[in-house]
Amino acid sequence: MVADRLLLSCPISQFLNPPDGGRILVNAESSKSQLDTTMQSMKVVVVGAGVVGLSTAVCIAETLPHCSVTVISERFTPDTTSDGAAGILFASQFPDIPLERQQRWFKESFDHLLAIAQSSKSGETGVILSSGFGKAGGKILYGKVSDLQRLADTYDVIVNCSGLGAHSLVGDAKMHPIRGQILKFHAPWVKNFVRDGDGHTYIYPGMNSVTLGGTRQAGDWRLEVDVGDREGILERCFRLEPALHGGKVVGEWVGLRPGRESPRVEVEWLRTAGGQEVPLVHNYGHGGFGVTLAWGTALDALGLVRQSLLQHPPMAKL
Amino acid sequence: MVADRLLLSCPISQFLNPPDGGRILVNAESSKSQLDTTMQSMKVVVVGAGVVGLSTAVCIAETLPHCSVTVISERFTPDTTSDGAAGILFASQFPDIPLERQQRWFKESFDHLLAIAQSSKSGETGVILSSGCQVFKEVPADKRPFWAEHVLGFRFLSDRELKRFPDHKFGQAFTTIKCECTTYLPWLEKRFGKAGGKILYGKVSDLQRLADTYDVIVNCSGLGAHSLVGDAKMHPIRGQILKFHAPWVKNFVRDGDGHTYIYPGMNSVTLGGTRQAGDWRLEVDVGDREGILERCFRLEPALHGGKVVGEWVGLRPGRESPRVEVEWLRTAGGQEVPLVHNYGHGGFGVTLAWGTALDALGLVRQSLLQHPPMAKL
Numbered sequence: 001m002v003a004d005r006l007l008l009s010c011p012i013s014q015f016l017n018p019p020d021g022g023r024i025l026v027n028a029e030s031s032k033s034q035l036d037t038t039m040q041s042m043k044v045v046v047v048g049a050g051v052v053g054l055s056t057a058v059c060i061a062e063t064l065p066h067c068s069v070t071v072i073s074e075r076f077t078p079d080t081t082s083d084g085a086a087g088i089l090f091a092s093q094f095p096d097i098p099l100e101r102q103q104r105w106f107k108e109s110f111d112h113l114l115a116i117a118q119s120s121k122s123g124e125t126g127v128i129l130s131s132g133f134g135k136a137g138g139k140i141l142y143g144k145v146s147d148l149q150r151l152a153d154t155y156d157v158i159v160n161c162s163g164l165g166a167h168s169l170v171g172d173a174k175m176h177p178i179r180g181q182i183l184k185f186h187a188p189w190v191k192n193f194v195r196d197g198d199g200h201t202y203i204y205p206g207m208n209s210v211t212l213g214g215t216r217q218a219g220d221w222r223l224e225v226d227v228g229d230r231e232g233i234l235e236r237c238f239r240l241e242p243a244l245h246g247g248k249v250v251g252e253w254v255g256l257r258p259g260r261e262s263p264r265v266e267v268e269w270l271r272t273a274g275g276q277e278v279p280l281v282h283n284y285g286h287g288g289f290g291v292t293l294a295w296g297t298a299l300d301a302l303g304l305v306r307q308s309l310l311q312h313p314p315m316a317k318l
Numbered sequence: 319m320v321a322d323r324l325l326l327s328c329p330i331s332q333f334l335n336p337p338d339g340g341r342i343l344v345n346a347e348s349s350k351s352q353l354d355t356t357m358q359s360m361k362v363v364v365v366g367a368g369v370v371g372l373s374t375a376v377c378i379a380e381t382l383p384h385c386s387v388t389v390i391s392e393r394f395t396p397d398t399t400s401d402g403a404a405g406i407l408f409a410s411q412f413p414d415i416p417l418e419r420q421q422r423w424f425k426e427s428f429d430h431l432l433a434i435a436q437s438s439k440s441g442e443t444g445v446i447l448s449s450g451c452q453v454f455k456e457v458p459a460d461k462r463p464f465w466a467e468h469v470l471g472f473r474f475l476s477d478r479e480l481k482r483f484p485d486h487k488f489g490q491a492f493t494t495i496k497c498e499c500t501t502y503l504p505w506l507e508k509r510f511g512k513a514g515g516k517i518l519y520g521k522v523s524d525l526q527r528l529a530d531t532y533d534v535i536v537n538c539s540g541l542g543a544h545s546l547v548g549d550a551k552m553h554p555i556r557g558q559i560l561k562f563h564a565p566w567v568k569n570f571v572r573d574g575d576g577h578t579y580i581y582p583g584m585n586s587v588t589l590g591g592t593r594q595a596g597d598w599r600l601e602v603d604v605g606d607r608e609g610i611l612e613r614c615f616r617l618e619p620a621l622h623g624g625k626v627v628g629e630w631v632g633l634r635p636g637r638e639s640p641r642v643e644v645e646w647l648r649t650a651g652g653q654e655v656p657l658v659h660n661y662g663h664g665g666f667g668v669t670l671a672w673g674t675a676l677d678a679l680g681l682v683r684q685s686l687l688q689h690p691p692m693a694k695l
Contacts, residue, residue, distance in 0.1 A: 118482045120615075123566050123623030189446040189584040191568040192493075207566040238438075246441030 042067040042309060045155040047145050047169070049073035051082035051290050053161035054129045055298040056283055060159070061136035063302055067157070068137065074144040074165075077130070081163060084182065084255040086204040086211040087291040088193060089113065094262035105296030112295040123207075145169065152270045152278040157305055159281045163258035166284045172264070175285060177256035179220035181229045182213040187247030194241050201236040209250055212237045216288075218259060225252050260285030265297050267304045269312070279308035360385040360686060363532040365522050365546070367391035369400035369499055369667050371538035372506040373675040374660055378536070379513035381679055385534070386514065392521040392542075395503035399540060402559065402632040404581040404588040405497040405668040406448060406570060407431065409465045412639035417464060423673030425468045430672040431495045432470075444501025444584060449493040450570030451475055453486040453617075458574060461488065469494045483617070486573075496570075497668050498584055522546065529647045529655040534682050536658045540635035543661045549641070552662060554633035556597035558606045559590040564624030571618050578613040586627055589614045593665075595636060602629050637662030642674050644681045646689070656685030 044067045046057040053071060061069040077083050091106045093099070116125050133140075145151065148169065151158050160166065167175035187210050195202040204211040215229050230252065238244050263285045270278045283301040286293055362385045364375040371389060379387040395401050409424045411417070434445040453475070466472040475489030483489065507517070522528065525546065528535050537543065544552035564587050572579040581588040592606050607629065615621050640662045647655045660678040663670055 118620065120619040120622035122620035123564060187441060188565060189441050189444075191582060192447060192449055205568060242438040243436065243440035243446070245438035 042156045043154065044069045044157040044159065044305065045151055046071045046159040046161055047073065047148070047151070048161035048163055048165065048284070049076045049140075050080040050161065050163055051085075051129075051294045052163065052283055052286060052297065053159075054133060055294040056159055056161055056301045057138055058129060058133045058136065059295075059298040059302040060305055061133055061138040064306065065137065067305075068139070069133075070139040070141055070155075071133070072141040072143055072145055072151075074142075076140070076142070081255045081258065082290055084180075084253040085288075085291055086182065086202070086206065086213065088195075088202075088204050089292045091289060091292055097262050101300075105293045105300070108296035108299055109293055148280060149270060149272075152272045152276075152280075155278070157279050157281065157308065158270070159283060159301060159305065161283050161301075163284050163286075163290075164256055166258070166264075166282075170282070172260070172285070174260050176219055176259045177221050178259040178287060179215060179217040179222060179254065179256055180213065180288070181215045181226060181233065181254045182211050182252070183230065183233055183249050184209040184251030184253070185212050185244065185247050186210070186250045187244050190241065190243055190247075196236075196240060201233075201240050203237050203241045203244070210244070210247070212244075216257075221256065223254050223256070225254055257288045258285055258290070259287045263287075263289075263293065263297060265300050265304070267308055277312045279305070279312065281305055281308065360533045361531065362387045362534040362536065362682065363528055364389045364536040364538055365391065365525070365528075366538035366540055366542065366661070367394045367503075367507075367517075368398040368538065368540055369403075369497075369503065369506075369671045370540065370660055370663060370674065371536075372503055372510065373671040374536055374538055374678045375515055376506055376510050376513065377672075377675040377679045378682055379510055379515040382683065383514065385682075386516070387510070388516045388518055388532075389510065390518045390520055390522055390528075392519075394517070394519070395507070396500050398499070398503070399632045399635065400499040400503060400667055402557075402630040403499060403665075403668055404559070404579070404583065404590065405444075405499060405502075406572075406579075406581050407495045407497065407669045408452075408469065409463070409666060409669055410664075411464060415639050419677075421464055421468075423670045423677070424465045426673035426676055427670055428465075428468050428495065431497055435495050441584075442501075443505045444498035446496050446498075446584065447493055448496040448570055448582070449491075449568075450572070451479070451489050451491040452572045452574050453480070453483045453489040454574035455486050457488040461490075466490075466492070485616075496581065496583060499668065501584070525657060526647060526649075529649045529653075529657075532655070534656050534658065534685065535647070536660060536678060536682065538660050538678075540661050540663075540667075541633055543635070543641075543659075547659070549637070549662070551637050553596050553636045554598050555636040555664060556592060556594040556599060556631065556633055557590065557665070558592045558603060558610065558631045559588050559629070560607065560610055560626050561586040561628030561630070562589050562621065562624050563587070563627045564621050567618065567620050567624075573613075573617060578610075578617050580614050580618045580621070587621070587624070589621075593634075598633065600631050600633070602631055634665045635662055635667070636664045640664075640666075640670065640674060642677045642681070644685055654689045656682070656689065658682055658685065 044060055046053050049071050057069050057071045060067055089110055094102060148158055162169050164175060164177055166172045190205050190210055193204045199216060202213050212233055264282045267279050267281045270280050272278060281301050281304045283297050362378055364371050367389050375387050375389045378385055407428055431445050434443050435447050440446055470493040472492040475491055480489055525535055539546050541552060541554055543549045567582050567587055570581045576593060579590050589610055641659045644656050644658045647657050649655060658678050658681045660674050
């Protein structure tokens with residue numbers, strides 16, 4: 001974040017007048033300061049408005065103000081998978097990703113949210129992400145994206161935070177749902193979380209209710225509440241935390257975690273009809289750790305965006 | 319508690335037929351089993367229905383079922399001083415009372431309430447686990463107080479955790495109990511009723527008169543002891559608090575100087591406070607309110623976005639140390655009636671109620687053996 005902010009304080013350096021009626025070439029070997037092309041802002045689109053999509057969009061919008069950022073999504077809060085998540089931060093170790101990188105993801109996310117939690121913004125944090133994005137000049141579009149190639153005609157950078165949608169959107173066969181059912185429970189005297197290390201039983205006191213869970217059913221696409229699951233959750237939670245007695249169920253929810261053996265945070269290149277190379281930065285597949293890793297992976301995605309803009313500076317789209 | 323329950327299982331031993339039309343003498347040298355005078359139950363009266371009075375009454379009623387226990391009080395929940403207390407358990411060291419006894423008071427109270435907090439009764443009783451930290455602007459001489467081993471998970475705050483408190487140099491984190499008397503006292507009253515206890519409403523101004531009717535008097539009159547027994551050591555320590563809605567704040571924070579605290583409760587967060595010795599004012603002081611809000615927001619910025627939902631003032635029954643001991647009243651008829659005192663807990667009534675109640679129970683049992691009462695017919 002600090003390194004990126006240094007970019008913003010760099011002085012505006014030379015611009016090249018468009019020699020051929022519209023195209024601006026930025027010398028790939030130019031120093032970072034030459035990315036400051038206020039003549040033409042980079043058009044970035046982020047697909048997906050869950051916690052990973054919005055965190056990534058905010059990162060980019062706040063750090064690269066010369067990028068105009070648009071979020072396109074079929075669903076927004078409170079209808080995303082993230083909205084049902086209890087949102088307790090702790091991690092699990094993924095295979096195939098260097099531990100040092102996973103440590104960084106967790107630490108950056110934790111430190112970022114810790115600062116908010118200990119500040120005067122703690123109570124309103126629910127709306128911080130969306131208002132932060134708006135303040136940074138971001139735009140919101142509602143719509144289902146089914147063809148990234150078409151986005152490449154309009155945008156200079158595509159960031160794919162489509163979660164479980166990546167299964168069809170980019171044909172990632174590794175994506176699979178991990179079904180999670182939870183109950184919202186009124187027991188405001190329960191202030192501390194309890195979790196069974198096997199991951200199947202947890203009690204997470206929240207702002208307005210206690211989340212009781214849960215289930216982890218891989219490959220299960222059902223979005224309806226399962227009565228058997230509900231009974232099982234209540235039974236296990238009451239056994240783990242007897243203090244729940246006297247409370248009452250105030251809601252239920254089912255979500256499909258965007259499961260993958262590890263999150264995919266990397267760039268690939270699309271080629272437009274006109275022969276341009278457009279970077280497609282992936283940031284999806286966080287499974288049950290979207291809230292936990294959103295900020296850290298968003299920072300990585302931001303780095304990939306910046307790197308791509310330097311590597312293959314885009315042709316201006318007029 | 320266990321020793322007292324053994325008394326109940328002793329067989330009924332010999333009774334003396336009343337020789338003189340009504341009096342039953344129980345041999346003072348008799349073994350404990352001879353206290354089992356089912357012919358005549360001992361009449362115990364407890365004065366005061368705050369957390370100390372009700373705890374003591376419940377202890378006696380449940381442990382000595384051959385005592386009939388009556389609570390007399392001018393005020394009952396939700397109008398007692400205990401009802402306004404945040405009810406967070408941790409102690410302070412009193413002068414003049416052996417440390418070992420204070421440890422026992424704290425441990426017995428804590429363990430008693432911990433069992434409730436970790437059970438299915440937690441919500442119904444208002445007894446809950448509460449985690450948080452206490453921070454100090456200057457490193458205290460006693461970094462690890464005597465109660466540290468009795469609360470759960472006591473540790474010092476790390477440097478990273480202290481970053482949150484730029485004005486403070488040292489801190490302790492632990493999990494303790496919060497016992498909310500507006501819920502706990504009604505539950506104690508129910509328990510008392512189940513054990514055969516009786517409730518009477520009324521202001522007691524003369525203990526001597528009670529001595530004519532009762533075999534044992536237990537004085538849990540709190541600040542009232544100032545006039546009731548003429549204890550000049552009793553003085554109010556005025557405390558003002560705010561009730562605040564901020565349900566996202568789950569952990570307590572307390573400044574070690576005792577003047578600023580944030581205690582999340584079942585339905586609201588208690589913000590405090592003041593400690594004005596000798597101040598009898600029961601009205602809310604606007605200056606105090608502003609001060610409390612300012613200090614609490616500085617200590618816990620996460621309170622922003624919340625709102626005040628209530629205010630309250632209470633007078634802690636201040637004394638340099640709680641008085642838990644027996645003295646003897648002599649009735650007009652020449653009988654000796656034990657008067658067991660259990661008052662003067664200051665800001666530690668909830669914290670020490672059960673432990674001192676057990677001590678008071680012990681004193682009641684001891685007195686009955688020492689000077690077995692004449693039956694009052």
